[in-house]
Amino acid sequence: MANRWGISIEVENRVIERDVNCVYCGVSFTQDEISRKMQPSWEHILNDIRLNGIDNIALCCISCNASKGAKRLEDWLKSDYCRKRGITEDSVAGVVKRAIMNPPYER
Numbered sequence: 209m210a211n212r213w214g215i216s217i218e219v220e221n222r223v224i225e226r227d228v229n230c231v232y233c234g235v236s237f238t239q240d241e242i243s244r245k246m247q248p249s250w251e252h253i254l255n256d257i258r259l260n261g262i263d264n265i266a267l268c269c270i271s272c273n274a275s276k277g278a279k280r281l282e283d284w285l286k287s288d289y290c291r292k293r294g295i296t297e298d299s300v301a302g303v304v305k306r307a308i309m310n311p312p313y314e315r
Contacts, residue, residue: 213250215260227267231301232276233293235269245271253281253307263312266303281308 215223227248229236237248248267252259255278259265268276275289281304284290285297297308 213252213257213260215250215265219260219262219265222262223265223267226303227301229301230269230272231266231304232268232272232290232295234299234301235271237267237269245269249273251276253304254311255280259312261312263303264307266301 230248231251231253235246238246246269249270251266251268251273253264253266256264272289272295275287276284279287285295285300290296297305300308
């Protein structure tokens with residue numbers, strides 16, 4: 209059974225196990241109601257809802273997800289938000305680096 213984004217439970221479970229920190233800024237996730245910005249949220253690295261494989265689905269903090277929105281990853285990485293937080297192609301998690309180097313495609 210897939211969730212509302214069409215992500216399979218197998219991919220969901222693998223991503224939850226892999227992404228214990230935000231794939232962009234590296235913040236440790238919290239379930240704390242005080243700091244909602246640091247809670248995990250589902251992310252399509254490349255903004256294409258058809259790409260629901262392990263190579264395009266990740267967990268990032270709500271703050272990074274809100275900032276990225278529908279922007280292309282390459283454009284977002286050049287934004288003031290990323291610059292101010294030191295988020296670069298070199299600082300992101302491995303899954304994001306792989307998506308930059310070898311973009312996932314619809315299968």
